[in-house]
Amino acid sequence: MDRLDRIILAHGGGGVLMRDLIRDVIAAPLANDALAQLGDSAILPVAQPNSAGRPATGEGARATGRIAFTTDTYVVQPVFFRGGDIGRLAVAGTVNDLAVVGAAPLALSLGFILEEGLPIADLRRIVASIRDTADEAGVRVVTGDTKVVGAGAADGIFINTSGIGVVPDGIDLGPSRITPGDAVLVNGGIAQHGVAILSEREGLAFETPVASDAAPLNGLIAACLAAGEVHFMRDATRGGLAAVLNEMAQDGGLTVEIDERAVPVDPAVAGACDLLGLDPFTVANEGKVVVVCAASDADSVLAAMRAHEQGRAAAVIGRVTEGHRLQTTGGTPTERTAGGTPESGRVVLRTVFGGARTLEMPYGEDLPRIC
Amino acid sequence: MDRLDRIILAHGGGGVLMRDLIRDVIAAPLANDALAQLGDSAILPVAQPNSAGRPATGEGARATGRIAFTTDTYVVQPVFFRGGDIGRLAVAGTVNDLAVVGAAPLALSLGFILEEGLPIADLRRIVASIRDTADEAGVRVVTGDTKVVGAGAADGIFINTSGIGVVPDGIDLGPSRITPGDAVLVNGGIAQHGVAILSEREGLAFETPVASDAAPLNGLIAACLAAGEVHFMRDATRGGLAAVLNEMAQDGGLTVEIDERAVPVDPAVAGACDLLGLDPFTVANEGKVVVVCAASDADSVLAAMRAHEQGRAAAVIGRVTEGHRLQTTGGTPTERTAGGTPESGRVVLRTVFGGARTLEMPYGEDLPRIC
Numbered sequence: 067m068d069r070l071d072r073i074i075l076a077h078g079g080g081g082v083l084m085r086d087l088i089r090d091v092i093a094a095p096l097a098n099d100a101l102a103q104l105g106d107s108a109i110l111p112v113a114q115p116n117s118a119g120r121p122a123t124g125e126g127a128r129a130t131g132r133i134a135f136t137t138d139t140y141v142v143q144p145v146f147f148r149g150g151d152i153g154r155l156a157v158a159g160t161v162n163d164l165a166v167v168g169a170a171p172l173a174l175s176l177g178f179i180l181e182e183g184l185p186i187a188d189l190r191r192i193v194a195s196i197r198d199t200a201d202e203a204g205v206r207v208v209t210g211d212t213k214v215v216g217a218g219a220a221d222g223i224f225i226n227t228s229g230i231g232v233v234p235d236g237i238d239l240g241p242s243r244i245t246p247g248d249a250v251l252v253n254g255g256i257a258q259h260g261v262a263i264l265s266e267r268e269g270l271a272f273e274t275p276v277a278s279d280a281a282p283l284n285g286l287i288a289a290c291l292a293a294g295e296v297h298f299m300r301d302a303t304r305g306g307l308a309a310v311l312n313e314m315a316q317d318g319g320l321t322v323e324i325d326e327r328a329v330p331v332d333p334a335v336a337g338a339c340d341l342l343g344l345d346p347f348t349v350a351n352e353g354k355v356v357v358v359c360a361a362s363d364a365d366s367v368l369a370a371m372r373a374h375e376q377g378r379a380a381a382v383i384g385r386v387t388e389g390h391r392l393q394t395t396g397g398t399p400t401e402r403t404a405g406g407t408p409e410s411g412r413v414v415l416r417t418v419f420g421g422a423r424t425l426e427m428p429y430g431e432d433l434p435r436i437c
Numbered sequence: 438m439d440r441l442d443r444i445i446l447a448h449g450g451g452g453v454l455m456r457d458l459i460r461d462v463i464a465a466p467l468a469n470d471a472l473a474q475l476g477d478s479a480i481l482p483v484a485q486p487n488s489a490g491r492p493a494t495g496e497g498a499r500a501t502g503r504i505a506f507t508t509d510t511y512v513v514q515p516v517f518f519r520g521g522d523i524g525r526l527a528v529a530g531t532v533n534d535l536a537v538v539g540a541a542p543l544a545l546s547l548g549f550i551l552e553e554g555l556p557i558a559d560l561r562r563i564v565a566s567i568r569d570t571a572d573e574a575g576v577r578v579v580t581g582d583t584k585v586v587g588a589g590a591a592d593g594i595f596i597n598t599s600g601i602g603v604v605p606d607g608i609d610l611g612p613s614r615i616t617p618g619d620a621v622l623v624n625g626g627i628a629q630h631g632v633a634i635l636s637e638r639e640g641l642a643f644e645t646p647v648a649s650d651a652a653p654l655n656g657l658i659a660a661c662l663a664a665g666e667v668h669f670m671r672d673a674t675r676g677g678l679a680a681v682l683n684e685m686a687q688d689g690g691l692t693v694e695i696d697e698r699a700v701p702v703d704p705a706v707a708g709a710c711d712l713l714g715l716d717p718f719t720v721a722n723e724g725k726v727v728v729v730c731a732a733s734d735a736d737s738v739l740a741a742m743r744a745h746e747q748g749r750a751a752a753v754i755g756r757v758t759e760g761h762r763l764q765t766t767g768g769t770p771t772e773r774t775a776g777g778t779p780e781s782g783r784v785v786l787r788t789v790f791g792g793a794r795t796l797e798m799p800y801g802e803d804l805p806r807i808c
Contacts (some may be wrong), residue, residue, distance in 0.1 A: 073555040078585025088583055091557060092547070095564045096571070100544070100579035108579035110544055112483070112502060112603060131483060133504065137546035137599055138582045144643070173471070173481055176494075177597045179550070184444040186462060193466045200467070208471035208479035210461055211509045211597075214449025215806055219512075219592040226548045226582075228508055228599035230484060344466035435586055 076430025080304025083430040084349035093173045104370045105240075106163040106300060107136035109233055132233040134169035136160060139309060142193035142282070143435040145192065147266040149277030150259075152225055153195035155352055155437055159303065160227040161203045165284040166299040166355060168239050168291060171203060171346070177226035177361030178211040181215045192223065203282035243297035246388030249364035250322060251357045253280070253286060253371050254379040255332040256307050257339060260349035263436055274334035279353035281377075286374040287355060294363025302354045303437055308347040308413070310356050312427035316411040323414045324384035324425065332379075347415075348428045350436045358386065387414075404422050440760045443452040446802025451675025451721070454801040476611070477534040477671060478507035480604055500746035503604040503692060505540035507531060508729055510597040514806040516563065520629075520648030523596055524566035526723055529653045530599040530674065536655040537670040537726060538764060539610050539662060540602030542574060547581040547696065548597035553588045563594065574653035576600070612688035614668040617759030620735035621729045624657060624742050625650070625750040626703040627678050631720035635713060644703035650724035650747075657745040658726060664741035665734025673725045674808055676799050679718040679784070681727050687782040694785045695755035703750075706719055718786075719799045721807045729757065758785075 076083050093101050100108045112133045138159050145152040157174065164171045176196065180189065200207055213354045262278040264270070283301065290296055298318070302310040307329070315322045331339075331346050339346045353376055364382050371377030413425040447454050464472055483504045509530050516523040529547065535542045547567065551560065583619055622745050633649040635641070651702045654672065661667055669689070673681040678700070686693045702710075710717045724747055730738045735753050742748030784796040 071557050073551045073553055073560070075553050075558065075585055075686065077551070077588060078583065084583065087557075088581070090551075091560055092564055092581060092583065095561070095568050096547075096578045096588060098577045098579065099578060101581070105580075108544065108546075110579065110601075112504065112543065131502065131599065133483065135544055135546060135599075135601055137548045137581050137597065139550055139584045141550060141586050143586045143590075172483065173479065173506055175479075175506060175599050176467075176507045177510040177548075177599070178463075179450070179510055179512060179595055180444045182444055182446050186442050186444065186458075189444070189462055190466070193463055197466050206469045206471065207467045208469065208481065209476075209507050210459070210463060211470070212449065212455065212463065213510045213512045213806075214444055214446055214730055215512050215592065216446060218589070219514075219806075220595075224550055224591075224595070226508065226510060226597035226599070228506075228546050228548070228597070230481075230504065230506055230601060288604040326724040435584075435590075 070117040075434045078434060079428065079430040080309050081428035081430045084126050105167060107134040107167045107169060109134050117138050119228035125243035134164050134167050134231040134233050136163040137226065137228040138163060139224060139424055141220065141224050141435050142263065142437050144266055145222055147278055148262050148275055150280035151192060153192040154199045154224060154280050156225040156227040157196055157199035157203060158280050158352060159437065160162060161205055161282040161284050162301040162355065164229050164231035165287040166301050167233065169233045171231045171284055172203040173206055173208040173230055174200065175228045176207050178212045178221050179224040180212065180214045181220040181222050182214060184222055199282060203284055204428055215317055239296065239298055241298055241314060244314065244318040244320055244358050245297060246386050247322060247361045248297055248358045248386040249326065249361050249382050250384040250386065251359065251364065251368060251371065251380060251382050252307065252330065253355055253377040255330040255335060255347035256302065256351055256354055257331060257335050257349035259352040260436055261335050261338045264433060265338065268346060272334060272338055276334050276338055279351055281376050283353060283355050283376055286371060286376045289370040289374055290357055294367040295360040296357060296367065297360070298358040302355050302356055304350050306348040306350055308428055311413045311425060314358070315413050319411055321387045321410060321412055321414060322384060323387050323416060325416045326374050326418050328381050328383045330379045330381050347425060350433070352437060353354045361385065446805045447498055449678050450799065450801040452799035476538060478505040478540060480505050480538060505535050505538050505602040505604050507534040508597065508599040509534060510595060511808060512595050512806050513808050514591055514592065515637055518649055519633050519646055519676060521651035522563060522564040522566050523606045525570045525597040526568035527598040528567055528574060529651050529723060530808065531600040532576055532653040533672040533726065535602035536658040538604065539608035540604045542576040542600055542655055542807050544577055544579040544601055545571065545601045546599045547578050550591050550595040551583065551585045552591040552593050553585060555593055555693060564648055570653060574655055587687060610667065610669055610784065612669055612685060615685065615689040615691055615729050616668060617691065617757055617784050618732045619668055619729045619757040620753050621695065621728065621755040621757065622735065622739060622742065622751060622753050623678065623701065624726055624748040626701040626706060627673065627725055628702060628706050628720035630719035630723040631804060631807055632706050632709045632721050635804060636709065643705060643709055646711055647705050650722055652724035652747050654724060654726050654747055657742060657747045660741040660745055661728055661738050665738040666731040667728060667730040667738065668731070671720045671727050673727055675721050675803045677719040677721055678727070679796050679799055682796060686784050692758045692781060692783055692785060693755060694758050697789050698785045699752050699754045700734050701750045701752050703731045711747045718783055718796060721804070723808060730736055732756065
């Protein structure tokens with residue numbers, strides 16, 4: 067990355083290049099424990115301010131609750147597409163980032179960058195979609211900001227939505243909770259959003275049109291949490307399922323084994339991917355969550371997903387394998403640490419042909435402005 | 438506004454046109470009580486979620502604290518300027534939006550839109566400035582997002598910062614708290630930021646160069662709150678002092694009288710405004726706050742400001758006049774309602790020549806991308 071001295075499109079692709087940029091150029095200088103986690107949302111203990119008017123945080127705080135806080139900017143092109151629009155994405159994506167850390171979404175902010183010349187009718191349509199999606203998720207937009215830039219200085223409309231949520235007592239999710247033997251589930255067919263956007267952009271017409279899966283998943287996720295012992299969740303957006311599984315394996319220092327045949331891919335999506343030369347594992351989703359839970363609860367969590375509108379095609383797609391947790395340098399090996407192996411922190415795909423290959427972290431996705 | 442069917446630059450200027458766009462096109466469809474206030478930050482009661490996992494909010498909530506939540510997007514051009522850069526603005530502006538509602542800033546989010554081709558050295562410099570300004574304000578960046586768009590689809594770098602803060606018990610600020618007789622203060626010379634940006638943009642060199650006033654004001658504001666009975670605060674950004682005073686007068690339904698001679702304007706800024714044909718009252722600031730407090734506490738609040746780095750040139754600039762609160766339609770007039778007068782909700786400027794004129798709300802500022 068040091069050889070690159072300018073931003074390139076692949077820096078935004080959700081892969082290795084983006085992760086390195088964020089770690090080295092952005093997170094390192096700002097270093098603090100909350101940011102270093104690079105999670106979907108930061109989780110902050112919040113206490114009433116002390117007499118000096120400064121809120122106490124951290125271990126010494128008289129915690130009165132945990133607040134989840136997240137941000138996402140949406141630059142999707144085109145802004146209207148089959149199955150959604152930039153407004154629906156902006157609400158669903160941020161709600162999902164809150165939900166996957168176990169938070170009940172409380173409120174959203176809305177920051178617009180509008181390009182001179184944007185039809186106000188488009189803005190109205192997008193705001194209506196924001197309202198409808200917020201209603202669907204049961205969350206409110208409580209604050210906002212609007213900036214206008216000259217023609218040519220932006221591209222129609224960009225939207226930032228940040229969100230806050232409340233993490234109930236007792237919720238404890240994270241890559242460190244992932245345990246060998248855990249089951250890995252996904253709530254339905256992958257790659258729909260990326261294929262829908264690309265079809266729209268390229269003017270492709272498939273026999274069975276593919277619609278984006280953009281949807282708020284907080285209802286489905288709450289049902290999963292109630293149904294069993296969930297250890298980790300992450301929504302699969304840029305970089306697709308491959309990026310989430312690799313992040314999970316690397317952050318947890320474990321191996322994740324995925325059964326390719328078990329991964330739901332709608333036939334129309336599979337056909338479109340074949341035609342377009344795309345790997346469904348690296349194509350973006352906007353309504354898919356990977357859930358890791360105790361193996362003994364896999365059936366009940368799966369049933370909870372399938373009972374939900376956004377989880378009809380849910381499936382158990384793999385498991386976390388034992389004994390491959392990376393040895394922490396300098397630390398005392400825990401019971402779960404069986405020493406590093408060449409497979410630690412990797413995703414192994416058991417293919418339809420009975421073989422096995424590594425499912426790589428994407429480098430820099432080929433599809434800019436997918437979300 | 439109905440005659441305009443496309444976004445124009447003036448929609449972003451902080452004046453009447455922007456206010457109408459936000460009210461009619463954005464806030465109305467999303468209608469809820471928190472958003473309707475159009476305050477600098479939304480203030481939300483936060484309680485632990487009930488057993489269904491949904492946080493209780495509103496009057497029925499078992500409130501465990503009040504969280505302030507705000508968002509701001511920064512599109513300033515050029516990104517580096519005398520006295521600051523887009524990173525300093527992005528931290529200071531959002532910290533100030535939290536501070537003026539009485540919140541102690543707790544955490545910021547950081548959303549980047551990067552244009553393909555942006556030098557990574559520029560990004561590093563901006564991130565360093567974000568870190569330094571966050572340290573100055575005593576706040577942490579805890580979560581972020583990075584998007585990349587193709588060359589020509591943005592303009593270098595846009596930054597959204599959202600922020601959350603904790604509102605201490607007992608704090609109650611707002612336009613409805615403004616009382617006839619209250620004193621109006623500002624913490625120093627106005628119009629510096631706008632003049633600094635315009636000088637940079639136009640390549641103007643003044644004898645005494647003007648630097649932006651961009652600065653986090655949470656320290657100064659906490660000192661004001663401790664020094665006296667503060668009723669209302671707002672930072673004067675786009676639309677300048679004129680916009681804040683008019684918003685305040687309109688939202689409070691009162692008349693605000695300003696003594697033109699008392700308003701601090703640095704001589705270099707006044708000279709530049711003369712030369713450029715700008716009215717300092719409508720030029721943007723990024724480190725100025727208007728504070729309305731009980732008349733009896735004006736001296737102590739002024740002293741608290743002047744004791745602070747960002748308040749050396751603070752001044753009492755006017756007062757709220759009695760008896761001009763607008764009559765609420767259909768409501769029962771309160772004690773403070775003396776019936777509408779032609780001056781209700783207006784800002785009256787007592788000029789240097791001893792006359793009086795209305796200080797109008799700016800329509801749509803002439804300086805796009807000032808912040």
